[in-house]
Amino acid sequence: xxxxxxxxxxxxxxxxxxxxxxxxxxxxxxxxxxxxxxxxxxxxxxxxxxxxxxxxxxxxxxxxxxxxxxxxxxxxxxxxxxxxxxxxxxxxxxxxxxxxxxxxxxxxxxxxxxxxxxxxxxxxxxxxxxxxxxxxxxxxxxxxxxxxxxxxxxxxxxxxxxxxxxxxxxxxxxxxxxxxxxxxxxxxxxxxxxxxxxxxxxxxxxxxxxxxxxxxxxxxxxxxxxxxxxxxxxxxxxxxxxxxxxxxxxxxxxxxxxxxxxxxxxxxxxxxxxxxxxxxxxxxxxxxxxxxxxxxxxxxxxxxxxxxxxxxxxxxxxxxxxxxxxxxxx
Amino acid sequence: xxxxxxxxxxxxxxxxxxxxxxxxxxxxxxxxxxxxxxxxxxxxxxxxxxxxxxxxxxxxxxxxxxxxxxxxxxxxxxxxxxxxxxxxxxxxxxxxxxxxxxxxxxxxxxxxxxxxxxxxxxxxxxxxxxxxxxxxxxxxxxxxxxxxxxxxxxxxxxxxxxxxxxxxxxxxxxxxxxxxxxxxxxxxxxxxxxxxxxxxxxxxxxxxxxxxxxxxxxxxxxxxxxxxxxxxxxxxxxxxxxxxxxxxxxxxxxxxxxxxxxxxxxxxxxxxxxxxxxxxxxxxxxxxxxxxxxxxxxxxxxxxxxxxxxxxxxxxxxxxxxxxxxxxxx
Numbered sequence: 001x002x003x004x005x006x007x008x009x010x011x012x013x014x015x016x017x018x019x020x021x022x023x024x025x026x027x028x029x030x031x032x033x034x035x036x037x038x039x040x041x042x043x044x045x046x047x048x049x050x051x052x053x054x055x056x057x058x059x060x061x062x063x064x065x066x067x068x069x070x071x072x073x074x075x076x077x078x079x080x081x082x083x084x085x086x087x088x089x090x091x092x093x094x095x096x097x098x099x100x101x102x103x104x105x106x107x108x109x110x111x112x113x114x115x116x117x118x119x120x121x122x123x124x125x126x127x128x129x130x131x132x133x134x135x136x137x138x139x140x141x142x143x144x145x146x147x148x149x150x151x152x153x154x155x156x157x158x159x160x161x162x163x164x165x166x167x168x169x170x171x172x173x174x175x176x177x178x179x180x181x182x183x184x185x186x187x188x189x190x191x192x193x194x195x196x197x198x199x200x201x202x203x204x205x206x207x208x209x210x211x212x213x214x215x216x217x218x219x220x221x222x223x224x225x226x227x228x229x230x231x232x233x234x235x236x237x238x239x240x241x242x243x244x245x246x247x248x249x250x251x252x253x254x255x256x257x258x259x260x261x262x263x264x265x266x267x268x269x270x271x272x273x274x275x276x277x278x279x280x281x282x283x284x285x286x287x288x289x290x291x292x293x294x295x296x297x298x299x300x301x302x303x304x305x306x307x308x309x310x311x312x313x314x315x316x317x318x319x320x321x322x323x324x325x326x327x328x329x330x
Numbered sequence: 331x332x333x334x335x336x337x338x339x340x341x342x343x344x345x346x347x348x349x350x351x352x353x354x355x356x357x358x359x360x361x362x363x364x365x366x367x368x369x370x371x372x373x374x375x376x377x378x379x380x381x382x383x384x385x386x387x388x389x390x391x392x393x394x395x396x397x398x399x400x401x402x403x404x405x406x407x408x409x410x411x412x413x414x415x416x417x418x419x420x421x422x423x424x425x426x427x428x429x430x431x432x433x434x435x436x437x438x439x440x441x442x443x444x445x446x447x448x449x450x451x452x453x454x455x456x457x458x459x460x461x462x463x464x465x466x467x468x469x470x471x472x473x474x475x476x477x478x479x480x481x482x483x484x485x486x487x488x489x490x491x492x493x494x495x496x497x498x499x500x501x502x503x504x505x506x507x508x509x510x511x512x513x514x515x516x517x518x519x520x521x522x523x524x525x526x527x528x529x530x531x532x533x534x535x536x537x538x539x540x541x542x543x544x545x546x547x548x549x550x551x552x553x554x555x556x557x558x559x560x561x562x563x564x565x566x567x568x569x570x571x572x573x574x575x576x577x578x579x580x581x582x583x584x585x586x587x588x589x590x591x592x593x594x595x596x597x598x599x600x601x602x603x604x605x606x607x608x609x610x611x612x613x614x615x616x617x618x619x620x621x622x623x624x625x626x627x628x629x630x631x632x633x634x635x636x637x638x639x640x641x642x643x644x645x646x647x648x649x650x651x652x653x654x655x656x657x658x659x660x
Contacts, residue, residue, distance in 0.1 A: 042647065049641055134646055141644070192555065193520055221551040225522065272639045279638050282649035287617040308609050309602045311379055314471070316464055317372065319612035 008043035015048065015146045020119055023146045030142065031124045031135045045138055051145035053271065055087075058254060059153045059165040061191065062175030067201045069108040070241040071175055072152055076109070078247045079150055080117040087148035088112070089139055090123035091155045091165050093132045119148060130285045133164040137278065140168065166194045167277050170267065171254050174198045176218070178210035193225060195234055197253045203238035203246065211238045230266040232257060296325040338373035345378065345476045350449055353476045360472065361454045361465045375468055381475035383601065385417075388584060389483045389495040391521065392505030397531045399438040400571040401505060402482055406439070408577045409480055410447040417478035418442070419469055420453035421485045421495050423462045449478060460615045463494040467608065470498065496524045497607050500597065501584050504528045506548070508540035523555060525564055527583045533568035533576065541568045560596040562587060626655040 006014075006025065014022020030041045062068050076086045088109070112118045124135035140151050155165045166172050174195035192198075198218050203211030218236045227233065235253050239246025261267040291297060304318040313321075336344075336355065344352020360371045392398050406416045418439070442448045454465035470481050485495045496502050504525035522528075528548050533541030548566045557563065565583050569576030591597040621627060634648040643651075 045644055045647075049644070053641055138644065138646070190520060190523055193523060217550070217554060220547070221554045224548065224551045275638045275641075275645050276635060278645035279635065279648050282646055283621065283652060284614070284618065286649065286653050287621055288614065291613065291617055305606060305609065308605045311383055311605075314375055314379070314468065315605050315608035316468070316612050317375075318609050319616065322613060323616050 008040050008047065011044055012047040012145070015142060016051065018147045020146075023119065023142060024121070026142050027121060027139045030138045033126070041138075045141055048141050048145035052141040053144065055140075055144045055149045055151045056171070056254065056258060057140065057151045057153065057169040059155065059162075059169035059172045060175065061155045061162050061165065061172070062201070064156060066175045066177055067241050068154060068156075068175055071199070071201055071239065071247075072154060073109045073112045074241040074244055074247045075251065076112040076118050076152065077115065078251065080112075080115050084150045085117045085119075085148045086112075086115075086150045086152065087119040087121070087140075087143035087146075088152045088154065089121050089136050089143070091129075091132055091136050091153060091161045092123040093126060093129045093161060119143065119146070128285075129160050129164055130282070133161070133168070134278075134282070137168050162191050162194060167274055167281075170261070170270070171196045171257055173250070173254075175201045176214070177202055178207055178214040192222075196228075196232060196257060197234055197250070198222070198236045199246070199250050200236065200238045201241060204240035204243045208238075214238075230261060230264065230270070232260065291326065294326055297322055300325065338370050338377065341374055342377040342475070345472060346381065348477045350476075353449065353472060354451070356472050357451060357469045360468045363456070371468070375471055378471050378475035382471040383474065385470075385474045385479045385481045386501070386584065386588060387470065387481045387483065387499040389485065389492075389499035389502045390505065391485045391492050391495065391503070392531070394486060396505045396507055397571050398484060398486075398505055401529070401531055401569065401577075402484060403439045403442045404571040404574055404577045405581065406442040406448050406482065407445065408581065410442075410445050414480045415447045415449075415478045416442075416445075416480045416482060417449040417451070417470075417473040417476075418482045418484065419451050419466050419473070421459075421463055421466050421483060421491045422453040423456060423459045423491060449473065449476070458615075459490050459494055460612070463491070463498070464608075464612070467498050492521050492524060497604055497611075500591070500600070501526045501587055503580070503584075505531045506544070507532055508537055508544040522552075526558075526562060526587060527564055527580070528552070528566045529576070529580050530566065530568045531571060534570035534573045538568075544568075560591060560594065560600070562590065621656065624656055627652055630655065 006022070011022050011026040011029070015026055026044050029037045029044060032041065060068060060072060072088060076088060079086045109120055113120055121139065124132050124139070126132045126135070136153065140153075143151055151169075153165050153169055155161045172194050174191060174197070176198055178200055200211045200214045200218070215236050215238050222234045222236065225234070237246055237249050237253065239250055241247070258267070261270070292301070301322065304313070304322055307313045308315050308318050336352070341352050341356040341359070345356055356374050359367045359374060362371065390398060390402060402418060406418060409416045439450055443450055451469065454462050454469070456462045456465070466483065470483075473481055481499075483495050483499055485491045502524050504521060504527070506528055508530055530541045530544045530548070545566050545568050552564045552566065555564075567576055567579050567583060569580055571577070588597070591600070622631070631652065634643070634652055637643045638645050638648050
């Protein structure tokens with residue numbers, strides 16, 4: 001017997017009642033690429049919007065091996081122990097290809113998964129960052145409507161996804177290890193400048209000393225950066241997710257930031273700016289995808305790129321030529 | 331009697347003969363917004379292309395007050411004294427509004443202006459960065475055809491123009507002062523990560539000690555950054571443009587970089603990537619400008635932005651709504 005399909009209203013009612021199963025199903029519909037779900041997803045989001053926007057949104061990034069999931073589990077447990085409701089989402093456009101390095105293996109956060117005040121959701125699948133980011137951003141709305149007051153967005157610090165995550169959170173946290181060498185190889189330039197705080201993780205045992213030294217070094221380095229728009233000076237601290245030290249201190253940084261940010265009205269201003277960013281970003285993406293999927297462009301783009309590479313034509317001439325193809329045909 | 335207008339062929343012949351007047355006039359045509367000049371500009375550029383791509387292109391940035399023009403003049407004089415031919419261009423989209431803070435006042439480089447092996451050109455005017463950057467990039471081609479083997483592109487380190495300049499040069503140089511405090515206020519985040527070298531300028535008199543200390547600090551800080559694609563580690567040095575010290579050393583950094591970059595073939599690869607970047611960038615710009623200048627979009631964009639700001643609609647829904655306006659009408 002086929003299970004009765006829940007309506008948008010049913011699902012939203014469930015979400016508001018803080019029913020995890022309803023939330024899960026609703027997110028599945030939001031994430032669906034099935035056109036049949038588009039309208040239902042839009043209806044769910046619309047009904048959730050009045051309940052949204054009420055959480056603290058924190059992005060956490062760091063290269064593989066830095067101990068992200070252990071840290072997030074420790075942080076999540078700490079937060080629920082103080083009465084918070086925590087949702088953990090992820091943005092990793094590659095996860096559908098690599099079979100989900102990120103949050104895909106739920107056993108990585110075994111304890112947090114069992115916590116009734118935590119909700120963990122692997123990265124949406126999809127091969128375009130734009131698509132995955134959009135789904136995650138809409139899932140945030142649903143989680144907030146479901147009563148989650150703290151949203152953690154995990155991402156791997158090696159690709160384009162950090163900019164996307166940075167643009168959907170209030171606070172951006174970069175995990176690092178002491179002994180910058182190897183660990184730095186994978187991380188993308190520019191991420192350090194996005195960070196509101198750097199946590200030197202695995203500050204335990206033999207690493208303790210090196211971690212403290214790294215803290216001093218990064219603190220000095222961050223002072224050389226230009227100040228942020230909101231005049232927040234990024235902080236550096238040490239933590240050991242395994243020994244459960246520095247977790248509370250890490251969260252206190254977030255709270256200090258939130259207090260300052262709300263007091264100065266930067267918080268609200270920033271969220272509005274983020275919304276505008278996503279509006280303009282989505283338009284850009286759609287315009288580009290329309291252009292590059294145009295038959296004539298598809299056929300001639302490679303040739304133009306080669307002519308440009310061989311200096312037979314300037315990039316501007318090539319662009320004009322390609323843009324004219326679209327005009328002719330429409 | 332009206333002066334006979336030179337043809338594209340005349341101008342190109344003049345450029346190749348290293349005639350500064352012909353070069354100047356040709357650049358004026360390239361910079362012109364008069365549609366009558368579009369075809370002529372394209373013809374000039376096309377004919378110059380085979381002679382292009384043969385110079386070292388260096389971007390120089392730094393906030394006002396850091397001593398950019400004095401530094402560029404000292405560097406330019408040094409280069410011409412070693413037999414180089416130096417062209418100095420600028421990217422500053424605001425210069426047409428502010429009446430040209432940058433290179434506009436030619437007296438700022440009095441000596442270099444008189445140097446027969448130097449060619450100095452103020453920033454093209456225009457209120458869009460894309461337009462100004464495009465004109466500068468095409469002027470580079472003309473200068474190279476005119477025998478200039480060293481192109482210096484000046485920009486102010488306070489806006490969006492650094493990314494544009496960074497994408498048209500081989501080496502990006504950031505000028506700074508010792509005593510980071512005030513001077514940093516104006517500089518945009520992200521610029522430090524673009525720099526291939528940082529020069530602590532005004533390292534003279536009472537500043538000498540502080541400049542050396544700054545050198546040590548920045549060297550340490552830069553080591554904490556992720557490595558660059560070409561594995562170049564950004565260098566830091568001190569200079570005094572007024573006392574003419576550290577100028578040769580600054581240039582030697584560029585030469586070391588060039589040798590390494592050519593040996594590894596990164597140089598060629600990077601120039602091709604830059605060309606592709608400008609092709610894609612121009613397409614993006616044109617698509618956006620077509621969209622935002624569309625009548626229906628212009629009429630409704632503000633309303634949608636407000637709805638998004640008030641959380642009445644998600645940014646994605648608003649984007650879809652606006653994109654549909656275009657489809658309906660075409």
